[in-house]
Amino acid sequence: MSFFNLKGGFIENLPKIYAMYTGAFLLFFALMAILEQYGVKADTIGILFVAFTIVIYAGIGVLSRTTQLSAYYLAGRQVPPVFNGMATAADWMSGASFVAMAGGVFMSGYPYLAFVVGWTGGYVLVATLMAPYLRKFGCYTVPDFIGTRYGGNFARILAVIVLFVASFTYVTAQIDATGTIAARAFQIPFEVGVWFGLSGILICSMLGGMRAVTWTQVAQYIVLIVAYLLPVFWMSISQGFGLIPQLSYGHAVERIMELEPIIGVGTQLAQEKIAGLSVLSVLHATPKEGAMAAWQFISLAACMMLGTASLPHILMRYFTTPSVRDARASVAWSLGFIFLLYFTAPALATFSKLQLLDPNMATSIIGKPIADVMALEWIQKWSSIGMLAVRDVAGDGILHINGFFIRPDIIVLATPEIAGLPYVISGLVAAGGLAAAMSTADGLLLAIANALSHDLYYKIINPKAETRTRLIVARVLLLVIGAGAAIVASMKLTSILGAVAWAFCFAMSGLFVPLVLGVWWKRANRPGAIAGMAVGLGVGSWYLYMVYNKLMLPWIGLDHLRFGIVGTVASLIAMVAVTWMTKEPDMEIQRMVDEIRIPKGESILSDTH
Amino acid sequence: MTTMDIAEREKHWAKTRRLMIIHLIIWFIFSFGVHAFVGTLNHINFFGWPLGYYFAAQGSLAVFVIQLFMFVKQQDNIDREFGVAED
Numbered sequence: 001m002s003f004f005n006l007k008g009g010f011i012e013n014l015p016k017i018y019a020m021y022t023g024a025f026l027l028f029f030a031l032m033a034i035l036e037q038y039g040v041k042a043d044t045i046g047i048l049f050v051a052f053t054i055v056i057y058a059g060i061g062v063l064s065r066t067t068q069l070s071a072y073y074l075a076g077r078q079v080p081p082v083f084n085g086m087a088t089a090a091d092w093m094s095g096a097s098f099v100a101m102a103g104g105v106f107m108s109g110y111p112y113l114a115f116v117v118g119w120t121g122g123y124v125l126v127a128t129l130m131a132p133y134l135r136k137f138g139c140y141t142v143p144d145f146i147g148t149r150y151g152g153n154f155a156r157i158l159a160v161i162v163l164f165v166a167s168f169t170y171v172t173a174q175i176d177a178t179g180t181i182a183a184r185a186f187q188i189p190f191e192v193g194v195w196f197g198l199s200g201i202l203i204c205s206m207l208g209g210m211r212a213v214t215w216t217q218v219a220q221y222i223v224l225i226v227a228y229l230l231p232v233f234w235m236s237i238s239q240g241f242g243l244i245p246q247l248s249y250g251h252a253v254e255r256i257m258e259l260e261p262i263i264g265v266g267t268q269l270a271q272e273k274i275a276g277l278s279v280l281s282v283l284h285a286t287p288k289e290g291a292m293a294a295w296q297f298i299s300l301a302a303c304m305m306l307g308t309a310s311l312p313h314i315l316m317r318y319f320t321t322p323s324v325r326d327a328r329a330s331v332a333w334s335l336g337f338i339f340l341l342y343f344t345a346p347a348l349a350t351f352s353k354l355q356l357l358d359p360n361m362a363t364s365i366i367g368k369p370i371a372d373v374m375a376l377e378w379i380q381k382w383s384s385i386g387m388l389a390v391r392d393v394a395g396d397g398i399l400h401i402n403g404f405f406i407r408p409d410i411i412v413l414a415t416p417e418i419a420g421l422p423y424v425i426s427g428l429v430a431a432g433g434l435a436a437a438m439s440t441a442d443g444l445l446l447a448i449a450n451a452l453s454h455d456l457y458y459k460i461i462n463p464k465a466e467t468r469t470r471l472i473v474a475r476v477l478l479l480v481i482g483a484g485a486a487i488v489a490s491m492k493l494t495s496i497l498g499a500v501a502w503a504f505c506f507a508m509s510g511l512f513v514p515l516v517l518g519v520w521w522k523r524a525n526r527p528g529a530i531a532g533m534a535v536g537l538g539v540g541s542w543y544l545y546m547v548y549n550k551l552m553l554p555w556i557g558l559d560h561l562r563f564g565i566v567g568t569v570a571s572l573i574a575m576v577a578v579t580w581m582t583k584e585p586d587m588e589i590q591r592m593v594d595e596i597r598i599p600k601g602e603s604i605l606s607d608t609h
Numbered sequence: 610m611t612t613m614d615i616a617e618r619e620k621h622w623a624k625t626r627r628l629m630i631i632h633l634i635i636w637f638i639f640s641f642g643v644h645a646f647v648g649t650l651n652h653i654n655f656f657g658w659p660l661g662y663y664f665a666a667q668g669s670l671a672v673f674v675i676q677l678f679m680f681v682k683q684q685d686n687i688d689r690e691f692g693v694a695e696d
Contacts, residue, residue, distance in 0.1 A: 105666075110647070113665035117640060120670045124636040127677050128629045132684075246667070250657025257659070285662040287647050297665075298641045305640065323695045325685055332677035339674050346666035520626075597622055598613070598693040 011078055018083075021056075022222050028052060029226075033424045042423040043187070049427035050185040050434055053223055057216045057438065058203040064215050065207035069467055070607040072209030072474065073140040073450060075320040077607055079214055084326075085333025087214050088317045090221035092119075092338055094170075095177025095437030096500050098224060101342070102415075103408035105349035109282040111297060116342050118301035120335060122308025127331035130309060131318040133519040135327035136596045138603025139319060141447070142312040142511065143455040148605065149518045150529040151589065153460050158533040160451050162510030163312045165537065167444045168485065170311075170503035174441035175201070175482075175489040181434045191490045197434075198486045201441045206475050209450075210320060213442045220435035221337065227432020228341050228412075232348050235419040239361075241351055249347045252354045256284045259357050263366055268402040274389055277405035284353065296557055303564045307504025310511040313440075313447035324599035352415040356404075363418055370399050378417035382410060445485070449478040467608075501561040502544070509540030509567025513575050522593045524575070527582045532575030540567025613693070621691040628687065632680050639669040 010017075032045050066072055079087065097119070104112040139145040143163060147156030175194055178201065183193030204216045232245055242248030260266065260283055270279040287293055308314065317334075318327045355363040365373045370392050373379055382388040389405040392398075412433075416425040453474035458465055465473070513532045517524040540563050546552040548560040558565055584590075592604055643650065647661030655663050688694035 110662060110665065113662075114644075117644065117665055117669050120673050121636060121640045124632060124640075124673055124677060127680055128632050128636075250655065250663070252657075253659070253662065254654075254657040285659050286651065287661070289648060294645045294647065297644050297647075301640055301644070325681075325688075325695055328681045328684060332674070332681050335674050335677055339670055343667050343670050594618060597625070598618070598691075599688050599695050600693040 011080065014080065014083055018218060018222065021219060022226075025223060025226065029424065029428060032427060033422065036422055036424050042426070045424060045427045046185045046430055049431040050182065053431045053435060054200045057219060057435075058200065060216045060219055061204035061212045062207060064212035066209065066211055067468075067471065068608075069470065071211045072471055073454065074607060075209075075211040075214045077320055078322055079320040079330075081321060081326045081330035082333050083218050084214070084317060084321055084330040085337050086221040087217035088314065088330070088334035089337035089341075090217040090224060090435070090439035091213075091317055091443035092314060092334070092440070093224065093341060093436050094174055094440040094500065095181075095433060096173065097341065097345075098228065098433050098436035099177065099412055100409050102345040102348040102352070103411035105346050106353055106411045107278060107280060107282065107406075107408040109284050110287045111282070111293070111300075113346065114297045114300040115304060116345065118304025119308065120338060120342055121301065122305035123331055123335040123338070125305060125309035126314070126318075127328055129516050130315060130519065131331050132324045132328045132599065133596045134315060134515075135318050135321060136324050136599060136603055138605040138607065138609075140316075140454050140605075140609070141451045142315050142515070143451050144459075144605070145518065146511075146514060146529065146533075147455060147459060149589070149592065150514070150524075150526040150585075152526055155526055155529050155533070156455050156459060158530060158537075159511065159514075160455050162506065162533055162537050163451050164448055165541075166311065166503045166507035166510070167313060167448045168481075168488075169499055169506060170313075171441055171444040171448070171481075171485045172489045172493075173499035173503075174437050174444065175485050176492065176499075177437035178434065178441060179486075179489060181430055181437065185430055185434075194486050194490045197438070197441075198482050201438055201445065202479065202482055204438070205442050205446050206478055209471075209474065210316075210446060213446050214317075214320060216442065217439045220439040223435040224432040224439075225337070225340055227428045227435070229344060231416045231421060231425045231429060232344055232351075234421055234425065235351065235416065236347075238421070239351070239355065239363075239419055245347045245351060246343055249350045252350045253285050255358060256350065256354055257286065260284065263357060263401050265401055268400060270402050270405070271393055272391070274405050277387075277389055277407050279402050279405055280353075281402075284350070292557055299558060299562050299565055303501070303508065303562050304504055306508040306512050306568060307564060310507040310515060311504065312451070312507070312511075313443040315515075316447055316450070317443070348415060349411065352411055352418065355415075355418055357401075363420070365399055366401055366404065368399055370397055370403075373399050378414060381417070382406075382414060388414075441485075445478055445482050448481050449474055452477050452481075498561070502563075505540060505544070505562070505564030505567065506537065508564040509571060510537040512536075512568055513571040517575060517579075519593070519596065521579075522590050523579060523584050525579050525582055525585045525589075528575045528579030531578035532571045535574035536567045536571025539570035540564060543567065613691075617691060621687065621693060624687045624690075625684065628680070628683055632676055635672070635676055639664070639672045643669065 070076055137145055143156050143159035146159035178197030179194030182197045183190045205213050236245035266281050266283050269281055321327045321330050357366050358364050359367050387407045387410050391403040393400050393403040457473050458470055510533045514529045543566045544563040547554050643664045650661035651659035653660040
């Protein structure tokens with residue numbers, strides 16, 4: 001009855017369906033803009049934006065419901081590469097990418113770009129080392145690969161543990177972000193917002209598993225990329241920065257570098273501490289001198305890259321393409337779609353900063369009388385909720401750089417207001433942030449629940465379970481884990497960005513080496529893989545604990561955001577050493593490795609296993 | 610696939626491995642190499658950007674995207690040459 005069941009028809013019509021959907025979304029945006037002109041209140045527009053998009057995602061989730069294993073776990077292996085690329089991009093770009101990245105570049109300058117480089121370069125590893133081979137393998141989950149390639153329940157359980165630790169850390173941050181946006185849009189308490197966000201996420205994934213998540217993620221990608229790019233283009237054109245801001249912000253960078261010494265960025269520091277807010281004190285494009293600064297950049301980028309190539313919710317997206325070749329192409333498309341946002345973030349940060357600093361611009365505030373600055377609407381709005389503060393540090397009634405305190409996370413949300421764009425843009429940005437957080441949370445929850453239902457329940461506890469039981473177990477687990485993550489998120493234990501960096505480090509410590517060697521080293525065996533995962537996760541966690549609690553000085557500048565390097569090196573040494581000390585895997589496993597190295601032929605595991 | 614003889618498999622894998630290593634060398638240069646010399650590169654002005662900053666904000670990213678689309682094509686050519694591409 002739903003057109004999603006018309007398999008061939010639906011897949012062939014994908015471009016048309018999503019083109020219509022994009023048109024409808026733009027129409028909705030235009031409608032909201034008109035309503036604003038007729039005096040509809042800003043709050044109402046915000047609620048309509050968030051509610052409209054959630055209803056659409058939920059609708060797609062319900063239409064994609066399924067009772068088949070291969071649809072639930074692999075979206076029926078029929079997702080075309082371009083669409084899988086969009087789904088992966090949404091799966092990948094979290095609330096942190098959408099909301100915090102430009103703010104990070106704004107406030108922390110060049111060193112923060114290590115995230116931008118790391119979160120894109122990782123896909124080169126995914127494409128060359130992993131995705132096509134895992135697709136040929138035909139596994140449902142990442143532990144499914146580890147468990148079958150190395151054999152034995154113990155290796156499988158260890159992989160499930162690493163997956164759980166990494167993904168759960170990550171998903172709490174996403175539910176936190178979802179709750180924050182929902183709470184703001186509907187004006188409900190954060191604790192309620194978290195549960196509200198979670199129910200939206202669950203409607204998208206419970207009934208249809210991977211299939212439902214795939215088609216909602218494509219829809220969410222479209223919303224988030226429109227919401228990110230449209231304000232930047234609008235601002236750039238209205239402020240005279242050029243038609244394509246990403247290609248023309250070089251001179252804005254130049255101008256900022258010229259202004260920095262004049263207004264004292266990096267020399268005039270904050271004289272008081274305001275919790276959560278900071279003063280701009282890092283140079284925009286000039287890195288610190290010396291080998292240590294370079295190493296800090298490189299080591300952070302390396303963590304994000306190896307983490308990307310080990311995060312199960314990303315790898316499992318490539319299990320859903322029709323062929324090995326499509327899996328490869330799909331990685332390239334994913335990166336292309338991610339690139340659109342990531343190469344825009346520094347442009348956004350640069351223009352946003354220039355608007356505030358450059359005295360030649362009407363929007364500038366630094367060097368202006370404090371009374372004038374306080375009269376600005378956006379300053380009043382954000383300072384009333386404690387996201388921004390203005391202080392008269394020199395006692396001369398003029399706003400100096402170290403008298404302007406801001407929370408970096410609000411840059412993306414505040415920039416349209418700084419540029420004087422209408423409120424409808426802010427509503428759009430809220431919907432985009434929500435799409436980014438929801439789509440990542442979807443993918444993560446599904447990765448965890450699938451690993452537990454398939455690898456733990458079906459493969460280890462009850463191998464005789466019927467399809468119906470397996471799907472019920474999968475859905476119940478999804479509910480339980482979602483609820484668990486929401487409870488942890490409502491405790492607000494860590495900052496969003498900290499939690500995200502940890503998730504990457506956990507994943508790379510435990511999974512990177514066994515995954516790569518599983519394909520590229522035929523000799524790699526079970527004891528080696530077990531040692532690699534256990535030692536990697538163990539050493540990584542120990543190092544994080546010691547450094548984070550200041551029980552030990554970091555080794556060569558590897559702080560708690562970079563503990564994955566220590567874990568991965570330990571994992572590599574342990575896996576290679578133990579593999580050499582034990583005997584090589586049997587002929588059957590070696591033949592299996594030969595088979596995954598060529599695209600042609602049946603996958604190792606059938607689509608219902 | 611059992612019909613494919615061992616020597617052919619070895620050759621296909623050797624070529625695949627070589628392609629992987631070439632792409633990882635490019636990846637390594639643009640992930641780490643250029644950023645290690647950001648101070649020096651920043652002395653060069655690239656349409657307004659200091660070149661070192663440009664690579665981190667845009668240049669390296671663009672290289673990754675382009676190299677991946679090339680990789681897809683090149684690996685497919687290797688697979689076709691040995692008759693192991695999917696139909």
